[in-house]
Amino acid sequence: MIRRTFLALTASVSLLSAPAFAQDKDIVDTAVGAGSFTTLVAAVQAAGLVETLKGPGPFTVFAPTDAAFAALPAGTVEDLLKPENKDKLVAILTYHVVPGKVMAADLTEGMKAASVQGGELTFTLEGGAKVNGAVISTADIAATNGVIHVIDSVILPPM
Template sequence: MISTKVVSSLKSALLSVFVVFAVSACSAQAKHHESMHEKPKQNIVEIAAGNPDFSTLVAAVKAAGLVETLQGKGPFTVFAPTNEAFAKLPAGTVESLLQPENKDQLVAILTYHVVPGKVMAKDVVGLTEATTAQGSVISIDTTNGVKVDNANVVATDIEASNGVIHVIDSVIIP
């Protein structure tokens, strides 16, 4: 038979282990909760520059002279075409747009991908159009997924310190 003293010691040990686990779990949960509410540290340009899928977009933003603007306070919503999206354009289009003599056209195309303000995915669902930084209106269709003009939104809510990025699979042209 197990003595009362051993049972009591075993209960104390188990209670101690339980308390340690409970405190650890609460601490981990609190850290996770804090990190979910931290403001992103990188701006839109820094996030794009850090992702190899956006190297063509970053080159275009640099050629257009929009780096400083998109690093500004914002907030901005950027519908960011991937390298694959740029590759869908007719051969030679990207190279031509990157030439200094085509800077105005490049600026118009890139600012057509930017909506002033921070529009999260949950907000896009309620919209049918949005006015871009370029001044034109883009159409938004949420019938089957989300489309901005003719581009599918393939990733959403990449938060930056000065706005949000939604990834699209085609370049949209004003």
């Protein structure tokens, strides 16, 4: 009885000491599992970027939440999801992706990074980390092929 209790207690302690944020999912599966990126995931699917973002990477994704997409003018998301607007959708989504793994600790005031879309992203740190003015609300969500930083708005590439 004492031995069984000791073994059960030991097993419980080892489960509790496992890393709470161990990540074994790629960027897409991590976004799906979070539950607050349903619009982003739908857009990635409509743009045909799922396989790319499941690829080896590494990628850094600045991921707008569902609330960020909802803040766009009425009808914008629905319009972007139409097949005839796929190129525009791809450009917007890939503007949110930087090749390589950029952690929050790597950001510096005024730092610039080239997005996969080809445009330039600018980071500011005063008053909290931002990318092109979008607040990074949660940083450094690890995925097997990169990292996700949650942002509070959709950043649009210069047209």
